[in-house]
Amino acid sequence: MSGFKVSVDSENKELINDLRKTLGRKYRVVEQSKTNNTEIHFIDCIGRDKCRQVEGAYSIAILEGERETDFSAAENLYKEGFAEVVYYPFRKLRLRKLIERFRDEIYTRNQLNRVFEIGIELSSERNLEKLLRKIVKTARDFTNGDACSIYVVTREKDEELNTGMLEFMISEGDTLKESYERFKIPITSNSIAGYVALTKQALNLSDCYNIPEDSEFTFYDTYDKLYNYHTKSMLTVPMLNREGEVIGIVQLINRKKHRETKLINKAVTNREVRPFRKDSIQLIDALASQAAVCIENAMLYREIEELLESFIEASALAVDSREPSTAGHSRRVAELVVKIAAAVDAEKTGPLAGYSFNADELKQLRYAGLLHDFGKIGVPEAILLKAEKLYPWELERIMARSACARFSTLLNIHSEEKRQEILKELDLFEKTVRKVNIPIPSRAEDINFLKKMRKKRFTDSAGREMTLLNDNELEMLSIEFGSLSPEERKAIMSHVEHTYRFLKEIKWTSDFARIPEIALNHHEKLDGSGYPNGRRASEIPIESQIMCIADIYDALIASDRPYKNRLPVEKALAILKYDAMDGKLNQDMVELFISKKLYSIDNPSSDNPNNFPQSQTQANRGDQ
Ligand SMILES: [Fe+2]
Ligand SMILES: [Fe+2]
Structure with a gap:
């Protein structure tokens, strides 16, 4: 009965009873006033005003009477589009046949409606794999096909044959498992898929092992042999986009009498499998054209996503x-x-059970x-790369001044004793500058010595007075921790x-709208000691808390760096633990990070011989 009702828009009880009798128990006759769920809508056409079209339903003009004029009145309604079928109630047998005929049409119409509904559902799916899975499932549901595959036209060409290529994307079936192993075939008329892609015509084969000899295409039984399967009936439909171009093909295999049957061998296949129905072509055709648009969109979306991804990766590379x-x-x-x-x-x-992250x-x-x-990218490179307290050119300048002082001492100081004393002091000065320049805590006596040297005056080669250090250089050399x-x-x-x-300048889609906010807070600490805003736990997005770790x-x-070795993993984890205990990092997350060994990615080795504690260098650079 396919689940549809017959409704009668008539007050005429006799007619309703007559219809009930005519249609038998197979069709339920309900009165229009009580329902709108009608797939067939009978209209009492005694008057044109009573003849209403109901959307989505068949309208049948029913004529009571036997006069010829009545016939023509009814037929006029039909011609004018008020009714799709004319029925004369006195020909009861004809009504039954009509209903039978329209049952199939209505079934197809309902399926087509489902195709459009599914089309809407498909169009919202941007993930290509999920989309393909939905398409093959729907195609199999519609036709009772044991398996369904999708091939998509690629941009590549087969150089030898100078043809386009079809790429196998997915196969799903009741008997055999899903397959996503990609392979490509040239678009030539030798293969069934290629033939359909070339001719843009659906191909319905009742038995793949019995293809007429004069056919251009051949059935290749490689798949059958490989998986011990028997392909019998096959429906291959091209997927055409809005411009009528083939973007791929849908291939259904082995329409079964019973969906649940597994085609475990040839005998079962021969017993169970039927050719695909003709009306399935129309259905799969409709599905394929919906699918084509969705696949094109999903592929375009993927391309845009890949473009975005590669741009983001390149940006990261540029910074790193x-x-x-x-x-x-x-x-x-x-x-x-x-x-x-x-x-x-x-x-x-x-x-942490309250937090979730979708794809x-x-x-x-x-x-x-x-x-x-x-x-x-907006921070001067010299600062980013600054490894010592002085920039290299600053150190060179100091050393040049010292050399100058040395030269003028040799030239102008005639007392050997005095000269040796000054040269010795300059030696010590140069040594101290180089020592203090290293970004570790300096000894107070070294800094005091430099302060003393700052006050000393020397003459340069032109006889002008000069100092070895300026205030800025002395200040830099006096930095207590780190190099900055x-x-x-x-x-x-x-x-x-x-x-x-x-x-913030990037027009992110809604899926990625929070990227600026997440990045902004990656240096914030739960106790408010982070930057740039000194936010506290509840103000820091969970994603930023993850990123901070x-x-x-x-x-x-x-x-x-020259003065900082990579820390061994255990030491790094100990620091994270300490920071978590200190209220800076999310303790539950740090524990998860350690217990689940989430840190074990492609870690750089820790074999650098320079081993300075983190707290003295990187920790106060403000970049971690
Ligand atoms: Fe950062
Ligand atoms: Fe960073």
Whole structure:
């Protein structure tokens, strides 16, 4: 009965009873006034005003009476489009036949409606794999096909044959497992798929092993042999886009009598499999054209996404290449944040159970990870790369002045004793400058000695008075921790705001709208001691809390500077633990990071012989 009702729009009880009798128990006759769920709508056409079209239903003009004029009145209604069928109630047998005929049409119409409904559903799917899976499932549901495959036309060409290529994308079936193993075939009329793609015509084969000899195409039984399967009936339909171009093909295999039957051998196949129905071609054709548009869109979306991805990766590379000592930092942070977030998402109990991350959110986090330090592009390279308290040219200038002082001493001081004394002092000065320049805490006596030397006057080669150090140089050499002055540290810390400003300029889609905010907060600490805004726990997005852990960890183990060795993993983890206990980092997340060994990515080795503690160098650079 296919689940449809017959409705009668008539007050005429006799007619309704007559219809009930005529149609038998197979069709339920309901009165129009009580329902709108009609697939067939009978209209009493005694008067034109009563003849109403009901959307989505068949309208049948029913004529009571036997006079010829009545016939023509009814037929006029039909011609004028008020009714799709004319029925004369006195010919009861004819009504039954009509209903039978229209049952099939209605079935197809309903299926087509489903195709359009599914079309809407498909059009909202941007993920190509999921989209293909939905298409093959729908095609199999419509036709009772045991298996369905999709091939898509690629941009490549077969050089030898000078033809386009079809790429196998997916196969799903009841009997055999899904397959996503990609392979390509040339678009030639030798193969069934190629033939359909070339002719743009559907091909319905009742038995693939019995193809007429004069056919251009051949059935290749490689798949059957490989999987011990028997392909019998096959329906191959081209997928045409709006411009009528073939973008791929849908191939259905073995229409079964019973959906649940598995075609485990040839005998079962021969018993169970039927040719695909003719009306299936229309259905799959409609589905294929919907699918074509959706696949094209999904592929376009993927291309745009790949473009965005490659642009983001290139941006990360550009930033990372400015600091060779931390090469690959952004990529590793991106990898770590996704790992941590996925692990947080998997937590079903405990303090992290309330957080979840779907695929889009993970991607957003990955992009934020790749771009979190992009603002370093706005920080002068000299500051980023500054390894010692003085810039190299500053040190050279000091040494040149010292050489000058040495020369004028040799030239102008005639007392040997005095001369030796000054030269010795200059020796000590140069040695002290080089020693103090290294970014470790300096001895007070060294700084005092430099202060004393700052006051001394020498003459240059032109006889002008000069000093060995200026105030700025002395100030820089007096930096207590690390190599940066407070201003330079501020400049490095400003990378977060640069990052935010840059990322805000990008017109992100809604899926990635939070990237600027996540990146902005990656140096904030839960206790408010971070920057740039000194936000506290509740104000820091969970994604930024994740990123902070990943960022610190990578900076500790990856940074390889002249005076700072990469820390061994255990030491880096100990620092994270300490920071978590100190209320700076999310303790639950740090514990998860350690217990699940989420840090074990492609870690750089820790074999650098220079082993300075992190707190003295990187920690106060403001870039981790
Ligand atoms: Fe940063
Ligand atoms: Fe970073």
